[in-house]
Amino acid sequence: MSNLNELYEEGKKNSLYLSLADGETFAGQYISVEKGVGQFGETKYYTFIVDGIEKKFNNKGFGFLQSMIKAGVEENDMVTITRHGEGRETRYSVQKITKK
Numbered sequence: 001m002s003n004l005n006e007l008y009e010e011g012k013k014n015s016l017y018l019s020l021a022d023g024e025t026f027a028g029q030y031i032s033v034e035k036g037v038g039q040f041g042e043t044k045y046y047t048f049i050v051d052g053i054e055k056k057f058n059n060k061g062f063g064f065l066q067s068m069i070k071a072g073v074e075e076n077d078m079v080t081i082t083r084h085g086e087g088r089e090t091r092y093s094v095q096k097i098t099k100k
Helices: 003-014 062-070
Strands: 025-038 041-050 053-058 077-084 091-099
Touching: 025 053, 062 091
Parallel strands: none
Antiparallel strands: 025 041, 025 077, 041 053, 077 091
C-alpha cells in the first residue's frame, strides 16, 4: 500500500465522522440521532460506536431513516450499514445484528 493510501485509511479510521464509498460496509453500535443543520440545510446526525470510537453519520435522506426503522433498529443495537450507488442514486441497506 502506498503512503497516500495508508494516510487515507488512518485518517478515515480516526475520523469522528463516518463516510462510505459505494459497496462499503461498516458495523457499529447505534447510539442516537439528532436533528441539526449541515452544509446543505437541515440534516440528521446519527451517532454510532465503531471500533471503540464514537462517530457521526450525517444523512438527511428520508430513505436512510426508513431503512433504520424497517430493520427495527433501536438505541444500543449493533448494526451493519452498506452503501449502494453514488450521488442521487445512493441507497443504504441496514441490518440489525443484535441488541447489545
